[in-house]
Amino acid sequence: MTPHRAIPAALLAAALLFIAAPRAEAADPLLSQNRPTVASSTENGGAPAAAAVDGNPATRWGSAWSDPQWLRVDLGSTATVTSVKITWEAAYAKAFQLQTSADGAAWTTIYSTTNAAGGTQTLPVSGQGRYVRVYGTQRGTGYGYSLYEFQVYGQYTTPPPTGGPGYVMADPPVTGVIPSTAVPPNTNPPTTHHEFQANCSVSRSNLNDDPIVFPNLPGASHSHTFMGNTTTYAGTTLATLKAGGTSCITPGDKTGYWMPTLLNGDTAVQPIGRQVIYYKSGVIDYRSVRPFPAGLRYVVGSPQATLEDFRNSPGAVEGFECGDSSFNWDIPATCPAGTQLNARMQAPSCWDGLHLDTPDHKSHMAYPVLGVCPADHPVAVPMIEFKMAWPVSGDMRNVRFSSGRGYSFHYDVFNAWDAPTLAALTTHCINGGLQCDPRGFDLYKPDRGAALNENYVLP
Numbered sequence: 001m002t003p004h005r006a007i008p009a010a011l012l013a014a015a016l017l018f019i020a021a022p023r024a025e026a027a028d029p030l031l032s033q034n035r036p037t038v039a040s041s042t043e044n045g046g047a048p049a050a051a052a053v054d055g056n057p058a059t060r061w062g063s064a065w066s067d068p069q070w071l072r073v074d075l076g077s078t079a080t081v082t083s084v085k086i087t088w089e090a091a092y093a094k095a096f097q098l099q100t101s102a103d104g105a106a107w108t109t110i111y112s113t114t115n116a117a118g119g120t121q122t123l124p125v126s127g128q129g130r131y132v133r134v135y136g137t138q139r140g141t142g143y144g145y146s147l148y149e150f151q152v153y154g155q156y157t158t159p160p161p162t163g164g165p166g167y168v169m170a171d172p173p174v175t176g177v178i179p180s181t182a183v184p185p186n187t188n189p190p191t192t193h194h195e196f197q198a199n200c201s202v203s204r205s206n207l208n209d210d211p212i213v214f215p216n217l218p219g220a221s222h223s224h225t226f227m228g229n230t231t232t233y234a235g236t237t238l239a240t241l242k243a244g245g246t247s248c249i250t251p252g253d254k255t256g257y258w259m260p261t262l263l264n265g266d267t268a269v270q271p272i273g274r275q276v277i278y279y280k281s282g283v284i285d286y287r288s289v290r291p292f293p294a295g296l297r298y299v300v301g302s303p304q305a306t307l308e309d310f311r312n313s314p315g316a317v318e319g320f321e322c323g324d325s326s327f328n329w330d331i332p333a334t335c336p337a338g339t340q341l342n343a344r345m346q347a348p349s350c351w352d353g354l355h356l357d358t359p360d361h362k363s364h365m366a367y368p369v370l371g372v373c374p375a376d377h378p379v380a381v382p383m384i385e386f387k388m389a390w391p392v393s394g395d396m397r398n399v400r401f402s403s404g405r406g407y408s409f410h411y412d413v414f415n416a417w418d419a420p421t422l423a424a425l426t427t428h429c430i431n432g433g434l435q436c437d438p439r440g441f442d443l444y445k446p447d448r449g450a451a452l453n454e455n456y457v458l459p
Contacts (some may be wrong), residue, residue: 028082032132032152034376036074036363039063042312043144051369052150059369060089063136063144071150072133076160076363078102081110081132083153085122089146092118095138100129107133116140128157166359170293174353179373180288180380184433189445191433194286196425196451198255199274199438200227200248206261206268211236212297212361212412222303223261223402225270227277229416232256238295241416249274249438250456252421256414260303260403262341262390269392269399281430282349282383284371289349289380289430291422292415299361300347300384301410303403310407314367317344317385320406322393331406335393342389343409349383352376361412382430386411421458424451 032053039049043062051059053073063069084098098111110127118140132152136145161167184191203226210221211234218234226232231244236256246254257277262269281289300315311319311329320328321342322335335341348365350373355364366377373380392399401408428451429436436442440451453459 028153028155030151031075031079031081031154031156032073032150034374035076036366037061037071037150038309039071039312040069041066041144041308043146046370047146048314048367048369050367050374052147054369054374055149056369057087057148060146060148061150062089062091062146065139065142065144067139068135068137069145070133070135071145071147072104072131073150073152074104075130075132075152075156078128078130078157079152079154080157081125081127081129081152081154083122083124084111084132084134085120085149085151085153086134086147087120087149087151088118089148090118090141091143091146092116092140093134093136093138093145094140096134096136098123098125098127099133099135100127101131101133102129104131107135114138166357167355168295168297168357170354170356174290174293174351174379177353177378179350179375179378180283180285181372182285182288184285184287187433191286193435193442194281194289194430194433196279196429196434196436196440197438198228198248198250198253198277198279200246200253200257200277201274202270203227203230203247204232205270207233209234210258210412211256212299212357212414223268224258224412225261225268227257227275229254229256229414232258232414236414238414238416241414244416247274250421250452252418252457254416254418256416257386257411259386259388259411260401260409262392263400263402264392265398269390271388272391275389276387278385278387279382279425279430280349280385281380282346282371283368283373283380285380286433287431289382289426291419291426292381292417293351293356294417294419295356295415296351296381297357297361297412297414298347298365299410299412300386301345301408303408303410305407305410307405307407310409313345315346315348317346319343322396329407331396331399333395333397335396337393339393340389341392341396341399342387344385344387345409345411347384347386347411347413348377349381350374350377351379351381353379382426384413421452424458427451 041064047062214220
């Protein structure tokens with residue numbers, strides 16, 4: 001009988017360690033990066049909600065200096081959440097909760113603390129939902145809440161859709177684009193503008209149609225005031241827009257633009273004459289801006305917005321103004337007699353390159369973060385800025401929009417530009433660093449010429 005050989009002590013210890021050690025599980029993926037994000041407030045334009053999910057440790061979300069405040073990320077589909085990593089700036093939360101929700105309205109708390117110390121926190125959690133938020137109830141400093149990164153990890157129950165009902169795919173898609181972080185060189189004289197104007201008057205009014213939100217459902221929306229294309233209605237398509245006329249001074253701009261009708265009591269108030277719709281660069285590297293793809297459509301703002309939503313929106317440039325009163329986030333109660341009510345609001349200018357529309361009419365577009373497009377919306381396109389003026393003044397207490405209070409102001413864009421005309425204006429004015437009129441002529445740099453002739457068409 002062969003005697004057993006003794007197992008060396010070191011080998012035995014290693015074997016026991018191998019048996020006792022649990023099998024390492026693969027780390028759950030990061031679900032939140034570059035997903036749509038909103039917050040209860042924003043400290044300033046350089047600290048937007050989107051900066052907390054952009055994967056860039058140098059950017060941050062900062063809130064107003066009050067309690068409570070929250071940041072919410074939409075994962076796009078229901079997921080099982082297993083951990084959350086929070087990287088605080090110096091202004092941290094001493095007391096906060098992590099919460100999940102199926103609908104963004106009813107919330108379930110999956111983590112709570114009252115004695116956090118800031119820094120970087122990796123928190124194992126167990127919860128399920130499409131929306132995840134950090135809800136701060138007590139600040140750790142006298143400032144607001146400030147997050148470099150809010151990272152949610154887990155597994156999708158159903159992956160977020162990229163096609164199907166409500167999705168209009170770009171054909172062809174634009175892929176392989178890396179957002180430009182370059183800074184254009186200084187010029188003499190300095191380049192301070194990168195824009196051209198579309199001057200368009202009201203083309204249809206008091207029509208309860210919205211071909212983006214309620215396609216093929218005439219009368220389903222609140223009343224809208226339409227500009228640009230003269231045929232826009234509930235059944236509008238790219239083909240009908242191209243076949244239609246336009247109220248814009250540039251014949252090649254057959255885009256449909258619309259916004260809620262302004263009402264004084266029950267009387268509709270329409271803008272008089274051509275209104276200014278700017279096409280600008282929303283990114284620092286204005287040379288990287290490309291023309292809109294044919295058929296791109298989206299909604300800017302929301303009829304469901306609260307005053308805080310509107311005030312903190314990256315699209316609210318000056319809010320409402322009349323006379324010497326400006327930066328109002330609702331329609332002023334009075335305006336000096338003979339003045340006009342003005343509104344300015346900017347659109348997102350970063351496109352995902354894949355979709356001409358998405359079910360919420362927003363997710364395919366994003367705002368730049370500190371002048372650079374996010375990685376999942378890498379294509380820089382013109383940033384539209386509405387500058388509207390309504391002839392109403394005096395007692396404004398009964399002035400409202402068909403969608404509600406002033407902060408419900410929003411607008412829709414359905415691109416139907418003649419492609420060569422839009423390309424010429426984009427190249428000459430935006431990429432060229434000019435401040436152009438609708439012809440593509442910069443009054444301050446006449447030596448640069450114009451993109452269009454005196455009839456506003458390509459020469």
